[in-house]
Amino acid sequence: MTTDHTSRTATRLGGAALITATLLFAAVFVYLAKAFGYPGVLDQPAAEVLPRLLALGSTGRAVWVVYGLVPLLLLPTAFGVYAAGRQAAPQTVQVAARVAVVLAVLSAVSMMVGLLRWPSLHWELARAYAESAPPAREAITALFRASNSYLGNFIGEFLGELFLNAFFLVAAWVLRRASGPTAAARWLLRAGVAASLLGSVAMLRNAWPGLDTVAMLNNNVLPLWMLLLGLALWRHRPQAAA
Template sequence: MSVTHPPDRLSDAPTRAAGPRRTAAALLTVEGLLIFVPFAVLGNAIGWPASLDDPAATALPRLLDQEGAVRAGYTVYLLYSVLFLPVAVWTTRALTGGGDSPFSRVAVGFAVASTLARTIGISRWLLAMPGLAEAHGEASDPAVRESVAVQYQVLNDFGGGIGEVLGVSLFAVGWLVCTILAALRSDAAPRWLLIAGFFVAAGLALPLAEIAGADSGAATSVGTSLLHLWFLAAAAALFRRPR
């Protein structure tokens, strides 16, 4: 009479752990490379991201002239920003070995806040700015153009503060730091990657100087570039991690 032994659940653990690692690595790779699409499209069309600081008299006519490219570029950028949430959640899960801790839960909360702030900031270029560009182009009265220019500046500053300062900087830093602190309690991630993450978080935090009224200059681009290099390094580390 044959005896059926219960499945060895411990032997399935490496397989179960490999699933989140592969998923996170794939998402990190897509996110790390997808950013180059809006950079290429918007950079060629309007000189983005340097164009974010242009005055209305320069930005609105150019937006009207390049509306198709601007919509396409910012639509991809919006997709990239929405994708940040699953990327962040799966990365936290993979780097912590699926463990549940206060740090990992807070990290997910920061990821949700970052995604929401990013999408609000980007939406101004798809929903409001094209209308302002049309109004600016059709206005023959200098007073009307000046009024449109003021609206543009206020909306751009407000949307940029939410999207770049809060979404790309503050909340993303919160997610990254909390994820690293949670991951340090496990052996699911290489230590060099976690240590590098602290330096990336410091770079991402530079635009927060704008809250104090300082000009952060190209700090947002520098921090974002560091983050994407870290994304690709994390993807490579997770792909190569022993099953």
């Protein structure tokens, strides 16, 4: 198997992985919005959130697990970006392709930590809350708030989205340089810069509640950008370095 063929396979798999992640993200988001009131319910107190979480049942818990594992699809996507850039010139493109892999790993781990707390830690908190007397519920509420702040807001949302936006920006630049001076590549980079800047502002929503509108806009733009990047990876033709 030639190097070009291997790179082509990697970019196609990377594109397919990101497209799949987009579709799964959209499907899970719609389900949780209808069944759980997500994401608005996250701003409610434990007395409301935990009973509603437990009411999702085994199906809802499985959906949360799927949601928490979706970020793993960033890894084949990152290797697709790496395959696109490793044969490109100059050397800075190859270095950026390696950086993209690191950013994807950091983002995937961070987001998984944040999301998987719902079918694990929070699920057990919901069970304990339903069976506990008021004094014990106060302690459960305190733990729920702490885990939301640390695992959710800081690690899952802030760090996860920080690394994700950086990955998207680097990936768009790598594909732009690896594809040559085409109009499509230039527009891909512009879209990547815009999406990353929007996401970088939206990730500050927990510190500045006034950014809720920006966060809602980002929730709509993000899937479109992921599809665009996935299609660009799928269609990419590796070019040998000069």
